[in-house]
Structures are given as structure tokens and as C-alpha cells.
Amino acid sequence: MSDQKRLFLVDAYALIFRGYYAFIKNPRINSKGEDTSAIMGFMNSLLDVIKRERPDHLAVCFDKGGSADRVEMFEAYKANRDATPDGIKTAIPYIYEILKAMHIPIMVKEGYEADDVIGTLAKKAEKEGYKTFMVTPDKDFAQLVSENIFMYRPMFGGGYETWGIPEVQKKFEVTDPLQVIDFLGMMGDASDNIPGLPGVGEKTAKKFLAAYGSMENLLANTHELKGKMKEKIEANGELGLLSKKLATIMLDVPVDFNEKDFEMSEPDIPKVTEIFQDLEFRRLIDNFLKTFSAEAIAPKTETSQKQDAPKTTPKEEKSAGEGQFSLFGAAPSDSAQTETTSEYTRKTIETTSHFYQSVAPGMATTLFVKNLLNQTSVCFDTETTGLNPLTAELVGIAFSWETGKGFYIPFPQEKEDAQNLIELLRPFFENEQIEKIGQNLKYDIKVLAKYNVDVKGKLFDTMLAHYLINPDMRHNMDVLAETYLNYTPVSITELIGKKGKNQLSMRDVPIEEQTEYAVEDADITLQLKEHFEKELGEANTQKLFDDIEVPLLRVLAAMELEGINLDKDFLNSLSKDLTKDISNLKQEIYAAAGQEFNIASPKQLGIVLFENMKLVDKPKKTKTGQYKTGEDILSYLAKDHEIIQKVLDYRGLAKLKSTYVDALPLQVEPSTGRVHTDYMQTVAATGRLSSNNPNLQNIPIRTERGRQVRKAFVPRDENYTLLAADYSQIELRIIAALSKEETMIEAFKNGEDIHASTASKVFGVPLEEVTREQRSNAKTVNFGIIYGVSAFGLSNQTDLSRGEAKELIDTYYENYPKLRAYMSEQVDFARDHGYVQTVLGRRRYLKDINSRNAVVRGAAERNAVNAPIQGSAADIIKIAMINIYNKLSHGNFKTKMLLQVHDELVFDVYKPELEDMKTLIKTEMENAFVMDVPLDVEVDTGLNWLEAH
DNA sequence: CACATGTGCAA
DNA sequence: TATTGCACATGTG
Known part of the structure; x- marks a missing residue:
């Protein structure tokens, strides 16, 4: 068994797509501007397979020209597929070139899919006594599995799972893998556009397979079925048979299996290295050389086929590559560095590359603290028992101030002991002179605040730095380390397991591992800082970083710790009312539909409305083939069918209840009795904040019923009142100022109602004769302009026809010519520079601005206009927040800033301070940033958030 | 239990 | 075929 010859057949496109999308948020772009994500992703997978399995026979299979046969059978086949992304198209020639240089056989057959080629080869190899592994994540291949043919599926997060006959039997609930074809034929496949039997999903398909065994047998016995299902299946027998054919992998592709052609041989190492160098794949070169170095190729006899659930194995590779680390009782004394530190260390973890104690x-x-206080700049990272800083307890703190070296202070579980320990560290944290470096310092600051420690001095947050360098990318430390340091740190998952059932607490991890993990993070963060410091200077965003984002981090930490008071009783009574109304509507809907179903399920609702009730001739469908049942679609139908309005009302109330009325009380933090949102400072690509757990930036206001929720947000106690301060039309003011559009600037300077003023101009009527409808349409255009609206979009948003909408937009630009000029300047700037920027120099890169795809390019052009506007508004309110926060703290006011909702700030105002606060807040907000257009802020107060508007 | 999809809330 | 977000219920692997 173990000396059976093994053949690996790689499904190229499947792995290429997978690799490409794995990097979608942080695409690998080399210095020539090429997107190399797809190549990188594919090569990683391929080298991984080779390294793990050491196959003696291997080929990579590609599609070419699609499946002529399948398209002939069914013209819609794979019609749902989006166009192949550019990043993949450009990758293919490189991948071919690399595979050739590696001397890896490439299999392509014009007019056949890789599935068919792989299937045919696998069956032929089986006859030759081979054991074949099909390397692909695509479950369709399960139909080919036999005693000697396996699926070798790469798993997300590393590792592989092998599917043999037992796995396929279990996954698909079949006795024979061939029945997978019947299974796919019955339930269909949205991504391949295989229709399947209508009304049959996974569950029904499994049920049918258990009862009838095959599509044919099911169709021959439809008399045993009942009701709607019986009708539908009897009517669609042919569709079922066609679907089965489409799902069948062909085994008669004209290719030969000559085992010699598939033998692995020595790659052309210089050539491959050259290509990788060209692509700037430094880490992949190492990996490649390691994979093919002389000792690495030592033959492997046993396959690593696994029987059960997938197991990841990255750990052993890592230590194998770097040498096992050793533990000493004390630090070695032959090094100058350790001489000074060995006195206070009890464990040293030393590898070839680092030295952690x-x-x-x-x-x-x-x-140790004495030494710490001698530093000028220190990176630290807290380890805690959880993710909620209000309840998390310190488990340890890591420190690093020199690359490759660092220290870890474990914390005792006993509260008093922990507090005593933190007291020893207080002089460090509260030292104004020592710069503190960290990744996501807002978290550490909040944790330490719970121990009454105030982190002082200059801060450098690597997450914020990277957000300014490129806001569209992701900013987790793991990806930053990979991107900038070519290093994969130990993941938290490896340490404490996946979240859920038996996830460990950091406390349960042995101190040695805590040290290794925590100090590594601090070490890496320190190295990232060196990197980002330079880039911030280059991008001229240093000021934005030092003057806005870093100071704001402290402000947000304070707001989050403060939280807001919530009237739970009020929400509970709202909930009771909603329950009653929802239940009544539900009964009315069932009655109108003549059946009971789940109204909240778009799938079921679509079938009831459009198949059973046939309310529309040609209902619209989503890209996955479901009926569209969105609010905009249903609203059109409301006047014709009474059930529609009821469904809309039901939806509205159900949304209100589940998302706000019932969810918010559960978010009250028991330890404070308040709701503490978490502001994300590095999520929105434009520079805005976002809010979550709970999201307090989307509390309803537009409908009467919805806005009641705002009554639940109340002041701290009777000595306080809520104050809300809103920027009025800040985005329009910004676009007016940036474009220097005089008419609009004048309107703002004169304090006119800008939407009425716009209506007066575009409809050519005196200001006082503007109708409500005209104002409303003008308002929609004003907002639409900021987003780059089209005539189509505008006509959808208003009652206007497409032609009227176009005319309105044209007239708009005639009246505000500089606005249009400004917009095209932004697009031109983006084309020339690859980015646009806000008033404070916050950049957004627009890689698609020169795309040949008009849809993609159009989206980038709208971003070029919108990002500076939305982003400048974000910049301005951030300035205001920092200034207000500083005045509140320095003046020792009891008033606290609680919430930010993009153009609004909410405060808990101590009543005796109310008059001062009204002035202070309004003044600071209006003067945060001076432009040719005045900023206007409306301030209001009340017993709750609704009243304060 | 994790993830995708459809839907809908805010500025 | 309008920008930026987050969260819910459902459905699926």
C-alpha cells in the first residue's frame, strides 16, 4: 500500500481563484504595479502540496475555451459567472512560465474543463495501479472518488482534508460517490448555473437520494410524491436529467496517461528563482529553495492521508525551519545585553532569530522597570482574559525596545496582586517622556484605564499608521507582518484554539508560550513602526497621524469607557407592542397568501409571491437565482396587492424589534449598567469612524415607529441632560468650498435653505415659489451629486422619469458649472496620481481608476469624487472631537462626550454646565476647520436622544 | 459553528 | 446604474 505510486492532479483555476480572493483585501502589488496575488496564492498552494506530500507524479490541469459540450446542452451554463478579474487574467501566463521552469507537466485540452481532464486522467491512472489525489476545493469532484481516487482539499487557515469513499458517503449521505452527480443535479449549483429541480435544496435532495437512489428512479416514481412538490417535479423531469448531465464530469477526454509525462523532475532552479525575483517574491524563493533543497527531496514513503477531520500542521514546519528553541534557567552570560538583564529573568526563549525573556x-x-525607564521609546502589548476591556483582566504585558529582543511580565490572577504589580509599572506608563508603541493602542489604553493607569507620552499605533498609508487594506498585525516583514507570526488561534467550545483563556497557556507569543507581537510591532515611520513621512501624512488619529484614539477610548445610559424598561414595553402588531400582521399575511410560511425568509417569500400567487409576470432575480423581494421592488407592487403592504409593514416591525428594541438591552454592560460601543478607527476607507457591538450609528430616525428607539437613550441621571450637535449639510458645504462654486457658496453664506435654493435655480422659479416636491427633488440631486449619481439612479430615487432625471442633472450642472469642473479635476488627479485626498491630506488610492472595464472604472471615478468629500467631513469632525475633549478635560467639566454619528456629536451634559457647553461645543465644531463656506452647527437638548434633535 | 446572502438601518 | 458602514435572519457546509 505504502509503495503504491501516487499521482497528484491539480485543479489550477480553482486554486488560482482561491489564492486571488484570499489576498483580495491586501493584494500583492509589486513595484511595477502588477497584481501578483493570484500567482502568489497558487504557488503557495502548489509548493505546500509538494512539500507535504512529495508526489512522484504530478500535473497541473487548466481549462481552455470552456466546455463546448455543456454549453451546447444548456446555453445558460456558467452564464452567471462574473468576468474573470484582471488580476487573474494577467497571472495565467506567469503561472505557465513558472510551471514550465519547474518542469511540471501542464494539462489542457481545448473545449474541455479541467474537471473532465482530471477525471479522465484519474480513471486511467487507476487502471495503471496509481493512487490519485485531485487537488481542488471543488466538491463536484466527489463524484470521482473511489478506492484509489481521493480529493485533496486545501482548507482555509492551512492544512488539508482528504476525502475518500467514507468521507463522501458521510458528507453527501450517499452509498456510492457516483450519486453525488444525482445530488448536484437535483439541488442545482448557482455558481455553475446548473438549474437543478425547482424547489429542491440540499435537504430534499438527500431525502430523495435515500429513498430513490438516483434522478432517474425519482422521476420514475413521482406518483409516490405529494402536493406541489409532485407537480413541480413531474413538470421538470427533463430539466432534472439535463442538470444531471451538466453536473457529470466527463471521463472520455482524448488525453493519454503516459506515466513518464507526469514524473516529477528537478526544477530549473535558476530559472524559477529568476521569475520569482522578477515578480518580487522574496519569501516564496526561500520557500521554493527549501522545498527543493537536496535534503528536502529525500524520498517520503508514507502518505500523510488523514482519516478524519482536517488537522493543520504549520507548527512543526516552523520549528523545523528555524530550529527548536531552547529553555534556559537563566540568560547566557556571554552577551553584553543579557548581562544587564539576566538578573531579573527566570526563563529565556532563544532561537536563531530572537531572544525573549x-x-x-x-x-x-x-x-526591570528601572531598565524600562531608561528607554526613550518602548513597544508594549497587553495580554488579557478576553476581548472586552471592561471585564478583561491582565494576564501579562510584553515589552520590546530592540528588534529581536523583548520581555514579558506575567500577571497574577489575584486582583490585589495584579494591582500591586501594575503599580510597579505605573511610572513607565505615566511617563510623559517615553514614547509608547503598540498595535491598536486604544484597546491597551482601555484595559489599563480599568487598573487606573493613564497611558501618557507620545504614542505610535502601527494599525493607525497603516490605515493612513493605505486605508483600503486590512491592518491586522498578522497581515502587516506578512506584507512588510515577510514573517508569519504565531497566530492566536494556534495558542488558544478556535473560538467557541473549548477555547482556552490566555491564562491557561503555559508561561513559556505566552512569552513567545506576546513578546513576538511586541517585537513585530516595533519592527513595523520602523517601517511605517518612513512611509508616513513619504506620504506626507505624518501630521494627520500625529495631530488627528493618535489624539483621537485617546478621545475614543474615553468615550467608549464612558458608555451611554439606556432605558431598558422603555424598550421592553416597545417590544411588547411590536410583538402584538407583528403577530397580527403575520396572520393577515398567511390569510392573504392562503398558506403559512416564513415571511422573514426572502427565499420562501419570493416563492409564495411570485410562484404561488404569481403577482408579477416577470419577477426580478438576484445573481444567485432567488426572487428579489427588497423594499424598492415590493413598494412598486404595493398598490396592486394588499398582501405587499402587509409584508412591508411586517418586515419593518420585525427589523425594528430584532435589531434594536430586543438587541440593545442585551448590550448593556452589567459592570457599568451602560452601553459601550466600540469605535473602529481603521475600517472606513474614507476616514470615517464605524461603530459596533452595538452599532450606535444606525439607530432609526426616519419613521415614526423607528425613532421611538431614540427615546431609550437617556442622560446619566437627573442631574444631566442629553445634548446633540449636528453639522448642517457639511458635505455640501465642503464640495461648494472645494469647487469654489460661488452661487452655492453665497447661498450658504446667506444662510439660505440650500435645497430650496437649488430648486429655485434648477426649476427657474423664485425662492418663495419652490414647491415641496421641487425642493425634495433638488435635495435628492444635491445628495446624489456627492455620490456620483446617474440619470438612472436619480429616476429610481424619485418619481422622475429617466428623461426628466437627465434633464434635471444637466440643468443642475449648468447652474453650478464649477461643481462639474471640480468633479472632473478629481478624476483627472486620480488618474495621474493614483489617489485622491482630503483637506487634511488623507489619501485614498484608487487602483481601478484606469481600468478598461467601464463598470469598475466608473465606480473608481465616483470614489474619486466622493472620498475627498466624505473624508474631509470626517477630518473636520475629528478635529472638533479632539478640541472639545481637551477643553472638557482641562476645564474639569463633568460633561462627557458620548457618541459620534458622522456629522453629529452627543453629550451627557451636567446641567449646571449646560449654557457653557452649548457655546463651547457649537464654537469648537464650527471653527474646527476654516473654509470659504461657514460651517453651521445645530445644538439641541432633551430628556432623551430623540428630544435632543 | 462559520460563512454567505438578502435585506435594511444610519450618515 | 449613488457613498460609507453594521447587524439581523436564513440557509448552508
Whole structure:
């Protein structure tokens, strides 16, 4: 068995797509501007397979020209597929070139899909006594599995799972893998546009297979079925048979299996290295050389086929590559660095590349802090028992101030002991002179605040730095380390497991591992800082970083710790009312539909409305083939069918209840009795904040019923009142100022109602004769302009026809010519520079601005106009927040800033301070940033958030 | 239990 | 075929 010859057949496109999308948020772009994500992703997978399995026979299979046969059978076949992304198209020639240089056979057959080629080869190889592994994540291949043919599926997060006959039997609930074809034929496949039997999903398909065994047998016995299902299946027998054919992998592709052609041979190492160098794949070169180095190719006899659930194995590779680390009782004394530190360390973890120590309790810590206080700039990272800083307890703190070296202070579980330990560290944290470096410092600051420690001094947050360098990318430390340091740190998952059932607490991890993990993070963060410092200077965003984002981090930490008071009782009574109304509507809907179903399920609702009730001739469908049942679609139908309005009302109330009325009380933090949102400072690509757990930036206001929720947000107690301060039309003011459009600027300077003023101009009527409808349409255009609306979009948003909408937009630009000029300047700037920027120099890169795809390019052009506007508004309110926060703290006011909702700030105002606050807040907001257009802020107060508007 | 989809809330 | 977000219920692997 173990010496059976093994053949690996790689499904190229499947792995290429997978690789490409794995990097979608942080695409690999080399210095020539090429997107190399797809190549990188594919090569990683391929080298991984080779390294793990050491196959003696291997080929990579590509599609070419699609499946002529299948399209002939069914013209819609794969018609749902989006166009192949550019990043993949450009990758293919490179991948061919690399595979050739690696001397890896490539299999393509014009007019056949890789599935068919792989299937045919696998069956032929089986006859030759081979054991074949099909390397693909695509479950369709399960139909080919036999005693000697396996699926080798790459898993997300590393590792592989092998599917043999037992796995396929279990997954698909079949006795024979061939029945997978019947299964796919019955339930269909949206991505391949295989229709399947209508009304049959996974569950029904499994039920049918258990009862009838095959599509044919099911169709022959439809008399045993009942009701709607019987009708539908009897009517669609042919569709079922066609679907089955489409799902069948062909085994008669004209290719030969000559085993010689598939033998792995020595790659042309210089050539491959050259290509990789050209692509700037430094880490992949190492990986490649390691994979093909002389000792690495030592033959492997046993396959690593696994029987059960997938197991990941990255850990062993890592230590194998870097050498096992060793543990010493004390630091070696032959190094100058350790001489000074060995006195207080109890464990040293040393590998070829780093030197991490944990600090023993007692006197040792005092000595350590003394050393710490001699530094000018220190990176630190707290380890805690959880993710909620209000309840998390310190497990340890890592420190690093020199690349490759660092220290870890484990914290005792006992509260008093922990507090005593943090007291020893207080002089460091509260030292104004020492710069503190970290990744997501807002978290650490909040945790330490719970121990009454105030982190002072200059801050450098690597997450914020990277957000300014490129806001569209992701900013987790893991991806930053991979992108900038070519290093994969130990993941938290490896340490404490996946979240859920038996996830460990950091406390349960042995100190040595805590040290290794925590100090590594601090070490890496320190290295990232060196990197980003330069880039911030280059991008001229240093000021934005130092003057806005870093100071704001402290402001947000304070707001989050503060939280807001919520009237739970009020929400509970709202909930009771909603329950009653929802239940009544539900009964009315069932009665109108003549059946019971789940109204909240778009799938079921679509079938009831459009198949059973046939309310519309040609209902619109989503890209996955479901009926569209969105609010905009249903609203059109409301006047014709009474059930529609009821469904809309039901939806509205159900949304209100589940998302706000019932969810918010559960978010009250027991330890404070308040709701603490978490502001994300590095999520929105334009520079806005976002809010979550709970999201307090989307509390309803537009409908009467919805806005009641705002009554639940109340002041701290009777000595306080809520104050809300809103920027009035800040985005329009910004676009007016940036474009220097005099008419609009004048309107703002004169304090006119801007939408009425616009209506007066575009409809050519005196200001006082503007109708409500005209104003409303003008308002829609004003907002639409900021987003880059089209005539189509505008006509959808208003009652206007497409032609009227076009005319309105044209007239608009005639009246505001500089606005249009400004917009095209932004697009031109983006084309020339690859980015646009806000008033404070916050950049957004628009890689698609020169795309040949008009849809993609259009989206980038709208971003070029919108990002500076939305982003400048974000900049301005951030300035205001910082200034207000500073005045509130320096003046020792009891008033607290609680919430930010993009153009609004909400405060808990101590009543005696109310008059001062009204002035202070309004003044600071209006003067945060001076432009040719005045900023206007409306301030209001009340017993709750609704009244304060 | 994790993820995708459709839907809908805000500025 | 309008920008930026987050969260819910459902459905699926």
C-alpha cells in the first residue's frame, strides 16, 4: 500500500481563484504595479502540496475555451459567472512560465474543463495501479472518488482534508460517490448555473437520494410524491436529467496517461528563482529553495492521508525551519545585553532569530522597570482574559525596545496582586517622556484605564499608521507582518484554539508560550513602526497621524469607557407592542397568501409571491437565482396587492424589534449598567469612524415607529441632560468650498435653505415659489451629486422619469458649472496620481481608476469624487472631537462626550454646565476647520436622544 | 459553528 | 446604474 505510486492532479483555476480572493483585501502589488496575488496564492498552494506530500507524479490541469459540450446542452451554463478579474487574467501566463521552469507537466485540452481532464486522467491512472489525489476545493469532484481516487482539499487557515469513499458517503449521505452527480443535479449549483429541480435544496435532495437512489428512479416514481412538490417535479423531469448531465464530469477526454509525462523532475532552479525575483517574491524563493533543497527531496514513503477531520500542521514546519528553541534557567552570560538583564529573568526563549525573556516576580520586576525607564521609546502589548476591556483582566504585558529582543511580565490572577504589580509599572506608563508603541493602542489604553493607569507620552499605533498609508487594506498585525516583514507570526488561534467550545483563556497557556507569543507581537510591532515611520513621512501624512488619529484614539477610548445610559424598561414595553402588531400582521399575511410560511425568509417569500400567487409576470432575480423581494421592488407592487403592504409593514416591525428594541438591552454592560460601543478607527476607507457591538450609528430616525428607539437613550441621571450637535449639510458645504462654486457658496453664506435654493435655480422659479416636491427633488440631486449619481439612479430615487432625471442633472450642472469642473479635476488627479485626498491630506488610492472595464472604472471615478468629500467631513469632525475633549478635560467639566454619528456629536451634559457647553461645543465644531463656506452647527437638548434633535 | 446572502438601518 | 458602514435572519457546509 505504502509503495503504491501516487499521482497528484491539480485543479489550477480553482486554486488560482482561491489564492486571488484570499489576498483580495491586501493584494500583492509589486513595484511595477502588477497584481501578483493570484500567482502568489497558487504557488503557495502548489509548493505546500509538494512539500507535504512529495508526489512522484504530478500535473497541473487548466481549462481552455470552456466546455463546448455543456454549453451546447444548456446555453445558460456558467452564464452567471462574473468576468474573470484582471488580476487573474494577467497571472495565467506567469503561472505557465513558472510551471514550465519547474518542469511540471501542464494539462489542457481545448473545449474541455479541467474537471473532465482530471477525471479522465484519474480513471486511467487507476487502471495503471496509481493512487490519485485531485487537488481542488471543488466538491463536484466527489463524484470521482473511489478506492484509489481521493480529493485533496486545501482548507482555509492551512492544512488539508482528504476525502475518500467514507468521507463522501458521510458528507453527501450517499452509498456510492457516483450519486453525488444525482445530488448536484437535483439541488442545482448557482455558481455553475446548473438549474437543478425547482424547489429542491440540499435537504430534499438527500431525502430523495435515500429513498430513490438516483434522478432517474425519482422521476420514475413521482406518483409516490405529494402536493406541489409532485407537480413541480413531474413538470421538470427533463430539466432534472439535463442538470444531471451538466453536473457529470466527463471521463472520455482524448488525453493519454503516459506515466513518464507526469514524473516529477528537478526544477530549473535558476530559472524559477529568476521569475520569482522578477515578480518580487522574496519569501516564496526561500520557500521554493527549501522545498527543493537536496535534503528536502529525500524520498517520503508514507502518505500523510488523514482519516478524519482536517488537522493543520504549520507548527512543526516552523520549528523545523528555524530550529527548536531552547529553555534556559537563566540568560547566557556571554552577551553584553543579557548581562544587564539576566538578573531579573527566570526563563529565556532563544532561537536563531530572537531572544525573549519572562521576568520573574518580586525584586526582578523592580529591576526591570528601572531598565524600562531608561528607554526613550518602548513597544508594549497587553495580554488579557478576553476581548472586552471592561471585564478583561491582565494576564501579562510584553515589552520590546530592540528588534529581536523583548520581555514579558506575567500577571497574577489575584486582583490585589495584579494591582500591586501594575503599580510597579505605573511610572513607565505615566511617563510623559517615553514614547509608547503598540498595535491598536486604544484597546491597551482601555484595559489599563480599568487598573487606573493613564497611558501618557507620545504614542505610535502601527494599525493607525497603516490605515493612513493605505486605508483600503486590512491592518491586522498578522497581515502587516506578512506584507512588510515577510514573517508569519504565531497566530492566536494556534495558542488558544478556535473560538467557541473549548477555547482556552490566555491564562491557561503555559508561561513559556505566552512569552513567545506576546513578546513576538511586541517585537513585530516595533519592527513595523520602523517601517511605517518612513512611509508616513513619504506620504506626507505624518501630521494627520500625529495631530488627528493618535489624539483621537485617546478621545475614543474615553468615550467608549464612558458608555451611554439606556432605558431598558422603555424598550421592553416597545417590544411588547411590536410583538402584538407583528403577530397580527403575520396572520393577515398567511390569510392573504392562503398558506403559512416564513415571511422573514426572502427565499420562501419570493416563492409564495411570485410562484404561488404569481403577482408579477416577470419577477426580478438576484445573481444567485432567488426572487428579489427588497423594499424598492415590493413598494412598486404595493398598490396592486394588499398582501405587499402587509409584508412591508411586517418586515419593518420585525427589523425594528430584532435589531434594536430586543438587541440593545442585551448590550448593556452589567459592570457599568451602560452601553459601550466600540469605535473602529481603521475600517472606513474614507476616514470615517464605524461603530459596533452595538452599532450606535444606525439607530432609526426616519419613521415614526423607528425613532421611538431614540427615546431609550437617556442622560446619566437627573442631574444631566442629553445634548446633540449636528453639522448642517457639511458635505455640501465642503464640495461648494472645494469647487469654489460661488452661487452655492453665497447661498450658504446667506444662510439660505440650500435645497430650496437649488430648486429655485434648477426649476427657474423664485425662492418663495419652490414647491415641496421641487425642493425634495433638488435635495435628492444635491445628495446624489456627492455620490456620483446617474440619470438612472436619480429616476429610481424619485418619481422622475429617466428623461426628466437627465434633464434635471444637466440643468443642475449648468447652474453650478464649477461643481462639474471640480468633479472632473478629481478624476483627472486620480488618474495621474493614483489617489485622491482630503483637506487634511488623507489619501485614498484608487487602483481601478484606469481600468478598461467601464463598470469598475466608473465606480473608481465616483470614489474619486466622493472620498475627498466624505473624508474631509470626517477630518473636520475629528478635529472638533479632539478640541472639545481637551477643553472638557482641562476645564474639569463633568460633561462627557458620548457618541459620534458622522456629522453629529452627543453629550451627557451636567446641567449646571449646560449654557457653557452649548457655546463651547457649537464654537469648537464650527471653527474646527476654516473654509470659504461657514460651517453651521445645530445644538439641541432633551430628556432623551430623540428630544435632543 | 462559520460563512454567505438578502435585506435594511444610519450618515 | 449613488457613498460609507453594521447587524439581523436564513440557509448552508
